[in-house]
Amino acid sequence: MRHTFFCIDGHTAGNPVRLVTGGAPLLRGTNMIERRQDFLARFDWIRTGLCFEPRGHDMMSGGFLYPPTREDADCGILFIETSGCLPMCGHGTIGMVTFGLENGLITPREPGKLRIEVPAGLIDIEYGAEGNRVRWVRIRNVPAYVAATGVQIDVPGFGPLSIDVSYGGNYYAIVEPQGAYTGLDDLGASRIVELSRTVRTLMQAAYEPIHPLDDRIRGVTHVLWADKPRGEGADGRNAVFYGERAIDRSPCGTGTSARLAHLVHKGVLKVGDRFVHESYIGSRFIGRVEEAVDVGGVPGIIPSIEGSAIATGFNTIWIDREDPFWAGFSV
Ligand code: PYC
Numbered sequence: 001m002r003h004t005f006f007c008i009d010g011h012t013a014g015n016p017v018r019l020v021t022g023g024a025p026l027l028r029g030t031n032m033i034e035r036r037q038d039f040l041a042r043f044d045w046i047r048t049g050l051c052f053e054p055r056g057h058d059m060m061s062g063g064f065l066y067p068p069t070r071e072d073a074d075c076g077i078l079f080i081e082t083s084g085c086l087p088m089c090g091h092g093t094i095g096m097v098t099f100g101l102e103n104g105l106i107t108p109r110e111p112g113k114l115r116i117e118v119p120a121g122l123i124d125i126e127y128g129a130e131g132n133r134v135r136w137v138r139i140r141n142v143p144a145y146v147a148a149t150g151v152q153i154d155v156p157g158f159g160p161l162s163i164d165v166s167y168g169g170n171y172y173a174i175v176e177p178q179g180a181y182t183g184l185d186d187l188g189a190s191r192i193v194e195l196s197r198t199v200r201t202l203m204q205a206a207y208e209p210i211h212p213l214d215d216r217i218r219g220v221t222h223v224l225w226a227d228k229p230r231g232e233g234a235d236g237r238n239a240v241f242y243g244e245r246a247i248d249r250s251p252c253g254t255g256t257s258a259r260l261a262h263l264v265h266k267g268v269l270k271v272g273d274r275f276v277h278e279s280y281i282g283s284r285f286i287g288r289v290e291e292a293v294d295v296g297g298v299p300g301i302i303p304s305i306e307g308s309a310i311a312t313g314f315n316t317i318w319i320d321r322e323d324p325f326w327a328g329f330s331v
């Protein structure tokens with residue numbers, strides 16, 4: 001049996017986005033988080049088949065557009081990635097909104113604005129277009145907040161680290177320069193990946209963040225290595241680790257949101273401040289601290305992230321049950 005998926009492939013600031021425009025399963029659920037759980041229970045093979053080798057790769061990420069479950073939203077998004085079905089993905093949203101608008105798959109009720117339902121909540125979008133090309137997308141993200149500071153771990157072969165945990169749609173272990181960590185360029189990509197796996201495992205054992213408003217969102221899944229900026233006009237740089245081997249090629253939307261909340265918590269940023277975040281490869285998002293909010297009794301912020309995406313082409317993908325690797329593999 002052969003399943004066919006029609007996709008628009010592209011990237012946001014260098015990180016892949018695979019928007020599945022045909023072949024999405026019908027999901028049960030009264031909101032996107034229930035649909036996400038239904039997808040994980042019954043259709044996770046679609047994610048692994050489309051994201052892992054041989055049809056994808058370590059960084060592969062994307063999702064599906066669904067009709068919204070609420071009247072005040074224009075559409076729903078379900079994210080798929082090598083690491084699972086994220087509650088929220090910033091680079092993925094920028095890409096899927098861009099490709100969806102450019103190809104007439106999303107119709108805004110108000111020009112230049114969209115409201116989208118994601119598993120982590122409701123996000124507001126503003127975008128700028130010229131003709132049918134979307135030039136930029138700004139996400140007013142779900143609330144971000146700092147869940148913990150100073151979690152101590154000892155990384156074998158590297159040394160002790162003091163880690164802060166911040167939420168920006170996913171939970172991030174934030175590693176700032178300290179001790180043996182002297183900067184991204186001193187580590188290099190392979191060492192970042194290797195260390196991040198250990199950092200995540202140690203953090204998962206040391207501390208489990210649970211979202212104050214929804215306990216289905218929990219646990220550190222990503223590691224953000226923070227560094228000083230490299231390029232002119234940037235305020236900071238990062239390498240965000242996800243899945244088993246991925247470093248985000250974009251500055252990471254939820255990672256940037258988590259970092260904004262973190263820098264507000266540290267007194268470095270305040271409401272109204274802008275923060276240009278560089279990725280490991282030098283691409284950029286513009287982050288902004290929009291407002292201060294309460295997140296279930298914890299002080300937080302509404303962050304926004306702005307970036308742009310480029311489609312690279314249409315891709316029709318088969319998942320054929322006769323293929324020994326129909327559900328994908330990872331080595
Ligand atoms: O942009 O939020 C993001 C993201 C999460 C994982 C990879 N990118």
